[in-house]
Every structure is written in C-alpha cells, then in structure tokens.
Amino acid sequence: MTFKEFRQNKVVRFLSNRYILILLLFLVWMLFFDENSYLNHRELNRERSKIKNTIEFYxxxxxxxxxxxxxxxxxxxxxxxxxxxxxxxxxxxxxxxxDFDSIKEK
Structure with missing residues (x-):
C-alpha cells in the first residue's frame, strides 16, 4: 500500500481531520490528565462509598x-x-x- 492509497483510506481521512484530532485530544485530556478526570472521579466515588459504609457501621x-x-x-x-x-x-x-472454649479444645 502506497502513501497515496493510505491517505485515501476512509478511516485515515476521518482521523486526520483536524476537528476529530482536536476532539480526540480533548477527550484524552479530560479522561486522564484534567483535575476532574474520570480516574479522579472513580477514586473519589470509592472513597465516598467507604465513608458511607463507615457511617452505617457507626x-x-x-x-x-x-x-x-x-x-x-x-x-x-x-x-x-x-x-x-x-x-x-x-x-x-x-x-x-x-471458660468453655478452652475445655472443648482439650
């Protein structure tokens, strides 16, 4: 496959669109690097559920x-x-x- 054929591929053309590239970069940034990322939210939700369990216990x-x-x-x-x-x-x-427990063990 030549470079010209590669560039004519529908997937490559779609992904090389500048708007799609910007959108993908934005999604990656928001999912992993931002202060309010998905990873931070997941960790905070775990901590919140632990705290709820502790509150119920007490x-x-x-x-x-x-x-x-x-x-x-x-x-x-x-x-x-x-x-x-x-x-x-x-x-x-x-x-x-x-102590009945010690009697049973013997």
Whole structure:
C-alpha cells in the first residue's frame, strides 16, 4: 500500500481531520490528565462509598449503645451487665469463671 492509497483510506481521512484530532485530544485530556478526570472521579466515588459504609457501621453501633444505655437504667439489668462483662461481685461472694472454649479444645 502506497502513501497515496493510505491517505485515501476512509478511516485515515476521518482521523486526520483536524476537528476529530482536536476532539480526540480533548477527550484524552479530560479522561486522564484534567483535575476532574474520570480516574479522579472513580477514586473519589470509592472513597465516598467507604465513608458511607463507615457511617452505617457507626450508626448501627450507636443504636446498639443507645439500647444498652436505656436497658442499664434498670438496677437489676445494670447488676447483670456488671457481673457478666466486668466480672464484678458482691463482698460476700466468690466467683468461679469457667471458660468453655478452652475445655472443648482439650
């Protein structure tokens, strides 16, 4: 194929049009090099979804804590919570903690 035949090709003629070249350069610039490029937007969208997931996680934890606080207003449930979570006891009691997980492993 000679240079003249190459220049007569429809694709080459279309791509060598100055407006098409400018449009292609503009698209490449906007997709990859601009401050608001597609790559930046994709990274920002990923970060936004991570932040949304974190917010949902902490909202659920906050709801659980609010329920726990409301439940701990009752003195009996407060005592139960202190015994179970912090291994607290009364003065005249002895507490024996049995770890069932370590028993099953043996």
């Amino acid at each position: 909202d659920e934890g906050s709801e659980n804590d609010k329920k726990l606080i409301k439940n701990l207003q009752d003195p009996d449930s407060l005592e139960k919570f202190a015994r179970e979570e912090y291994k607290m006891k009364r003065k005249d009691e002895d507490i024996f903690i049995i």
